[in-house]
Amino acid sequence: MGCCEIPRGLKICLIATAILIATLAVVVLVLSLTILKPKQPKINTKSVTLNYIKWIPFPFHLNVTLGIVVSVDNPNYGSFQFDNSTAYISYRGTAAADAPIEHDTIPARGSHDITMTVVVIVDSLTSNPSFWVDFTTGCLNFTSSATLHGKATVFKILKKKVTTYTTCDLSVYIQEQNVASVCKSNVKY
Known part of the structure; x- marks a missing residue:
């Protein structure tokens, strides 16, 4: 293993975290454009x-x-x-x-x-x-x-x-x- 290699477990953790953050960002974006979008009273x-x-x-x-x-x-x-x-x-x-x-x-x-x-x-x-x-x-x-x-x-x-x-x-x-x-x-x- 070289000095710049990331351990396999850490790679999986980083990928899972990135997928989770991307999913949350999409959910927040969809909610803000639909349900939470301000409507005229x-x-x-x-x-x-x-x-x-x-x-x-x-x-x-x-x-x-x-x-x-x-x-x-x-x-x-x-x-x-x-x-x-x-x-x-x-x-x-x-x-x-x-x-x-x-x-x-x-x-x-x-x-x-x-x-x-x-x-x-x-x-x-x-x-x-x-x-x-x-x-x-x-x-x-x-x-x-x-x-x-x-x-x-x-x-x-x-x-x-x-x-x-x-x-x-x-x-x-x-x-x-x-x-x-x-x-x-x-x-x-």
């Missing part, structure tokens, strides 16, 4: 209720209180914990209201409801040229947006910063005193 507006509406024609005053319940379905194998945030409501680009969103955790492959109450004092929006046209048709269109910053945790080991962006189009029907909404969301990892 599904954000649906469960309900938007018109809790209160006060309309005084002279002098003009309109106050609308909305109760919003948003359901967030987390399809990932990791939980999502987000910090305190704020939802903003605007009317055709003009700020109309905001509502706090308290920090919380959405469990892995679970669903969670976020409830908020928003008071919109419409008086300040009357300077918008579209307001009176919308008001006379009986429908005021608002846009709500919220950004949640947090972290996704998989198996309590892997942690990754995540930001979700949600935008909802809200139509408040004054005569019927109800609200319709459509929401979209995306996630940045």
